[in-house]
Amino acid sequence: DAKTTQPPSMDCAEGRAANLPCNHSTISGNEYVYWYRQIHSQGPQYIIHGLKNNETNEMASLIITEDRKSSTLILPHATLRDTAVYYCIVRNNNAGNMLTFGGGTRLMVKP
Amino acid sequence: DSGVTQTPKHLITATGQRVTLRCSPRSGDLSVYWYQQSLDQGLQFLIQYYNGEERAKGNILERFSAQQFPDLHSELNLSSLELGDSALYFCASSNWGGSDTQYFGPGTRLTVL
Numbered sequence: 001d002a003k004t005t006q007p008p009s010m011d012c013a014e015g016r017a018a019n020l021p022c023n024h025s026t027i028s029g030n031e032y033v034y035w036y037r038q039i040h041s042q043g044p045q046y047i048i049h050g051l052k053n054n055e056t057n058e059m060a061s062l063i064i065t066e067d068r069k070s071s072t073l074i075l076p077h078a079t080l081r082d083t084a085v086y087y088c089i090v091r092n093n094n095a096g097n098m099l100t101f102g103g104g105t106r107l108m109v110k111p
Numbered sequence: 112d113s114g115v116t117q118t119p120k121h122l123i124t125a126t127g128q129r130v131t132l133r134c135s136p137r138s139g140d141l142s143v144y145w146y147q148q149s150l151d152q153g154l155q156f157l158i159q160y161y162n163g164e165e166r167a168k169g170n171i172l173e174r175f176s177a178q179q180f181p182d183l184h185s186e187l188n189l190s191s192l193e194l195g196d197s198a199l200y201f202c203a204s205s206n207w208g209g210s211d212t213q214y215f216g217p218g219t220r221l222t223v224l
Contacts, residue, residue, distance in 0.1 A: 028154055034212075036215075038154075041199055041218065041220070042199070042217060042218070043115070043201050043203075043215035043216050043217050043218050044114065044154070044203075044215045045113070046212050046213070046214060046215075049212070074133070087150055087154075097117075097142070097144070097159055097166065097209060098144065098155065098156035098159065098167060098169055099146075099154075099203075099213060100143075100156070101152070101154035101155075103153065
């Protein structure tokens with residue numbers, strides 16, 4: 001799986017949009033971008049995933065650049081409960097089923 | 112709530128002992144994955160089972176073993192425990208064990224004294 005690079009930490013004001021970047025410059029054409037988050041020591045929670053088109057669900061939006069070398073997870077109106085470690089994972093859906101977690105971004109939402 | 116359950120929530124034991132962690136996948140899911148999260152190693156994949164058969168293996172020690180039963184629940188057995196085995200152990204499940212999304216359980220915190 002392609003390696004990802006995320007900033008180790010970010011702050012966001014409550015009610016504002018949180019934009020979490022991820023670089024995956026070695027991504028291959030058949031590799032998906034997945035986002036999970038982990039609140040404190042709870043189990044990782046699936047957020048969203050995409051291949052090349054932008055995606056949106058009830059939790060977040062995923063913006064993938066045209067060259068697919070980077071992406072941004074957007075939490076439109078961050079709340080204190082969004083404070084967590086966010087993991088960007090590039091996954092080849094044709095080979096290998098495991099998720100490879102990096103260090104993630106620790107997002108702190110502040111009042 | 113992901114629908115994946117794990118027991119026990121906490122486990123405290125001594126070095127050299129053996130423990131069993133249990134995971135029940137979401138209803139309808141055939142595949143189970145085990146991950147370990149320690150402070151110095153982050154989240155690491157251990158092993159995957161699909162419909163009772165081992166499908167993929169990651170960084171799982173020889174002292175560790177797993178199985179998936181006919182009712183699809185899975186158990187992770189850890190033996191000859193060492194201090195370094197202290198970690199959070201997560202189970203995840205997915206429907207068919209391929210490119211589908213994995214959903215994680217709440218984890219078991221193992222402390223080896």
